[in-house]
Amino acid sequence: MRGKVVYVLEDDADISDLIAYILCEAGYNVEQCGTVRKFNEVVTRSLPDIFILDVLLPDGNGLEICKQLRTDPVTRNIPVLMMSANKTRRDIESFGCAVDFISKPFNIDHFRQRVDQYV
Amino acid sequence: MDTDSLHELFTFKSIFEGLEDAVICHDLDQNISNWNPAAERLFGYTKKEMMGKTIFSLMSPEYHTEQEQMIKDLLQGGAVNHFYTVRRARTGKQIPVFLTLSPIRDKNENIIGVSQIVRNVTKEKETEQQQAVWSAIIEGSEDAVISKTLDGIIITWNKGAENIFGYTEKEAIGKHISLLIAPDRLAEEDRIIASIKRGEKVDHYQTVRIRKDGAELQVSLTVSPIRDGDGEIIGASKIARDITAYIQAEQALEKKAKQLLILNSIGKNISEKLDVNAILQKVTDATTNLTGAAFGAFFYNKVNSEGESYMLYTLSGVPREAFAEFPMPRNTAVFHATFSGEGVVRADDITKDPRYGKNDPHFGMPKGHLPVVSYLAVPVLSSSGTVIGGLFFGHPQPGVFLEEHEDMVVNVASQAAIALDNSKLFEEVSELSRKKDEFIALAAHELKTPLTSMSGFLQILQKNDLEGINKMFVEKSVRQLEKLTVLVNDLFDISKVQAGKLQFNFELFDLSLLIEEICETFKHSVPGREFITVLEPRLIVKGDKMRMEQVITNLVANAVKYAPGSPKIDITAAGKQNEIIVCVKDYGPGISRENQAYIFTQFYRVTNDEHHVSGLGLGLYITREIIKRHGGRIWVESEPGNGASFIFAVPQA
Numbered sequence: 138m139r140g141k142v143v144y145v146l147e148d149d150a151d152i153s154d155l156i157a158y159i160l161c162e163a164g165y166n167v168e169q170c171g172t173v174r175k176f177n178e179v180v181t182r183s184l185p186d187i188f189i190l191d192v193l194l195p196d197g198n199g200l201e202i203c204k205q206l207r208t209d210p211v212t213r214n215i216p217v218l219m220m221s222a223n224k225t226r227r228d229i230e231s232f233g234c235a236v237d238f239i240s241k242p243f244n245i246d247h248f249r250q251r252v253d254q255y256v
Numbered sequence: 257m258d259t260d261s262l263h264e265l266f267t268f269k270s271i272f273e274g275l276e277d278a279v280i281c282h283d284l285d286q287n288i289s290n291w292n293p294a295a296e297r298l299f300g301y302t303k304k305e306m307m308g309k310t311i312f313s314l315m316s317p318e319y320h321t322e323q324e325q326m327i328k329d330l331l332q333g334g335a336v337n338h339f340y341t342v343r344r345a346r347t348g349k350q351i352p353v354f355l356t357l358s359p360i361r362d363k364n365e366n367i368i369g370v371s372q373i374v375r376n377v378t379k380e381k382e383t384e385q386q387q388a389v390w391s392a393i394i395e396g397s398e399d400a401v402i403s404k405t406l407d408g409i410i411i412t413w414n415k416g417a418e419n420i421f422g423y424t425e426k427e428a429i430g431k432h433i434s435l436l437i438a439p440d441r442l443a444e445e446d447r448i449i450a451s452i453k454r455g456e457k458v459d460h461y462q463t464v465r466i467r468k469d470g471a472e473l474q475v476s477l478t479v480s481p482i483r484d485g486d487g488e489i490i491g492a493s494k495i496a497r498d499i500t501a502y503i504q505a506e507q508a509l510e511k512k513a514k515q516l517l518i519l520n521s522i523g524k525n526i527s528e529k530l531d532v533n534a535i536l537q538k539v540t541d542a543t544t545n546l547t548g549a550a551f552g553a554f555f556y557n558k559v560n561s562e563g564e565s566y567m568l569y570t571l572s573g574v575p576r577e578a579f580a581e582f583p584m585p586r587n588t589a590v591f592h593a594t595f596s597g598e599g600v601v602r603a604d605d606i607t608k609d610p611r612y613g614k615n616d617p618h619f620g621m622p623k624g625h626l627p628v629v630s631y632l633a634v635p636v637l638s639s640s641g642t643v644i645g646g647l648f649f650g651h652p653q654p655g656v657f658l659e660e661h662e663d664m665v666v667n668v669a670s671q672a673a674i675a676l677d678n679s680k681l682f683e684e685v686s687e688l689s690r691k692k693d694e695f696i697a698l699a700a701h702e703l704k705t706p707l708t709s710m711s712g713f714l715q716i717l718q719k720n721d722l723e724g725i726n727k728m729f730v731e732k733s734v735r736q737l738e739k740l741t742v743l744v745n746d747l748f749d750i751s752k753v754q755a756g757k758l759q760f761n762f763e764l765f766d767l768s769l770l771i772e773e774i775c776e777t778f779k780h781s782v783p784g785r786e787f788i789t790v791l792e793p794r795l796i797v798k799g800d801k802m803r804m805e806q807v808i809t810n811l812v813a814n815a816v817k818y819a820p821g822s823p824k825i826d827i828t829a830a831g832k833q834n835e836i837i838v839c840v841k842d843y844g845p846g847i848s849r850e851n852q853a854y855i856f857t858q859f860y861r862v863t864n865d866e867h868h869v870s871g872l873g874l875g876l877y878i879t880r881e882i883i884k885r886h887g888g889r890i891w892v893e894s895e896p897g898n899g900a901s902f903i904f905a906v907p908q909a
Contacts, residue, residue: 152705225759
């Protein structure tokens with residue numbers, strides 16, 4: 138069985154690698170994007186089973202992307218997990234993104250369980 | 257002598273002796289031949305003493321000729337009736353009298369003597385004198401004394417009335433009193449007359465009357481009924497006092513008191529305010545009010561003192577639209593003294609000022625400008641001496657602004673300058689504080705990024721089957737990173753608290769259960785300490801569960817941290833009168849009274865020489881903020897040496 142696909146949008150290479158490591162260990166296929174531009178390219182090519190998005194990005198805002206994904210009929214049913222060091226779940230919700238949220242730094246087991254529950 | 261004659265004689269004698277008036281008879285040589293008891297009472301001499309004495313002994317020498325003349329007149333067939341003169345009593349007292357002299361004739365109708373009836377008119381004389389005194393008083397009175405009939409016709413009119421009302425006695429007498437009354441006050445007179453008819457005096461009635469020249473007078477009236485001899489009311493006497501000056505003085509006093517009140521309140525008012533616009537408006541309103549200006553404006557220099565950069569800020573007495581069409585006042589000849597800070601400009605008529613009308617393009621007030629004749633302009637200088645603005649007042653009438661107004665505005669302007677300086681300082685501080693919060697938020701974010709990867713990688717390492725010293729080191733690193741995360745989170749929270757952006761998500765939950773869970777975690781993570789909980793079940797609060805968890809965790813962690821020697825920590829929670837009281841008690845060194853006062857303030861840390869404990873001094877500050885936002889309170893109870901109890905109370909849902 139082919140592993141589930143996770144797209145990670147995270148500009149910090151170490152954090153991105155950390156997430157990739159945790160999820161690969163758990164049997165996922167991880168596509169890492171460091172910029173919004175790259176993310177958009179990847180998304181137009183194919184779709185994952187879950188998106189994991191950071192908020193502050195060098196060329197955009199994860200919350201905006203989340204909103205787009207939730208409104209686009211093609212992606213609206215794909216689960217999104219937002220991550221942030223500064224924002225809280227409430228900030229995310231008040232922005233209009235009713236999706237799951239995990240704050241940085243996180244417990245890696247906890248992180249993996251969050252992803253597992255969606256796929 | 258027949259019986260009839262005898263009878264008549266006795267009758268006369270009886271009358272003679274019973275008369276109230278003194279009756280004296282004397283012969284033509286003036287020798288007294290008869291003297292009745294009334295004469296004895298009047299003069300003090302007995303009949304016996306006076307018989308044979310001359311009538312001249314009853315008068316001062318200056319009246320002798322008069323007496324002789326009277327007798328002469330009488331002998332020539334004349335009559336003396338009610339002749340007024342003065343007689344002298346035994347005591348020497350001069351007695352005013354009326355004399356009526358009648359001749360005494362013999363059988364042949366020859367005059368052989370004179371009878372004098374002497375009527376003592378002392379009382380009448382006194383009354384007359386009194387009247388003279390009264391008229392003199394009335395005539396000399398500065399008040400108007402007027403009498404009138406019940407129909408309102410003026411009967412008497414004194415000098416005071418002439419002075420106050422401007423009509424002469426001749427002009428006033430016979431006229432109706434409405435001469436002095438404004439048409440709209442005629443009803444007053446009816447009410448006054450009605451009182452008089454009832455016999456009631458009207459006292460100190462303050463009203464307005466009209467002078468001959470049409471000027472209004474403030475008067476105080478006292479009106480009393482005039483009665484005739486039978487007590488019948490036949491008219492009214494009226495005393496009118498001109499109280500215009502008094503009223504003016506009273507009004508001036510009242511105005512002064514009002515001004516003082518404004519002056520006092522403005523200082524307090526503006527010093528409490530930090531918002532520039534609020535200060536400007538307050539100052540403009542108050543000074544416009546104080547000066548009696550028709551309109552006032554405060555031009556506040558927001559930019560610099562280059563001369564042209566003034567901004568219309570606040571207006572009083574006119575709507576903003578009244579000035580909306582005009583450009584900002586420029587550095588013209590009239591405005592120069594104000595905008596350069598040279599001094600106050602006060603003009604009774606600014607259009608006559610040499611500086612007026614000198615500048616292009618308007619040469620005076622621009623078209624459509626509010627009509628300014630009286631003009632007052634006061635520069636507002638900051639403590640450093642720079643011009644920060646100007647207060648301007650106008651009035652369409654000339655000569656409205658007096659020196660006292662100038663003084664008051666200068667006084668208020670200096671207070672305003674202080675308030676504006678403070679406001680500027682406050683703005684600067686607020687801006688700095690905002691930048692600081694922004695920086696902290698940014699720093700916290702930047703710190704968390706490496707924390708996230710470090711903590712993640714260490715967790716991965718931990719999962720490898722490490723042994724011995726490696727395992728221990730990794731575990732220590734993980735724990736230190738957790739502490740570091742808490743510190744960074746605190747920093748982040750504080751920036752939010754300060755910016756008023758700490759968000760709360762209120763829900764109903766069981767605080768008792770939450771405390772239980774937190775204490776379980778502590779039991780696992782801090783072995784070797786006893787966490788003793790006494791919790792009343794089901795303590796429902798409406799609160800932010802995450803923030804409340806932060807509070808309790810912080811209090812318990814503090815107890816662990818600051819009371820390292822305390823073997824146990826007691827955590828209790830109970831409902832009490834609509835509140836839930838939670839207490840975390842340690843058995844450590846306790847907190848001195850001095851430290852207790854500051855412990856909840858930002859960046860404050862208990863100094864303890866024995867052991868240094870790490871931290872930023874933010875935990876309790878944030879804790880208190882969270883409790884406050886829950887409508888609760890937090891405090892500490894401690895006796896140095898006997899541990900400390902941190903207690904908070906939040907409303908029970």
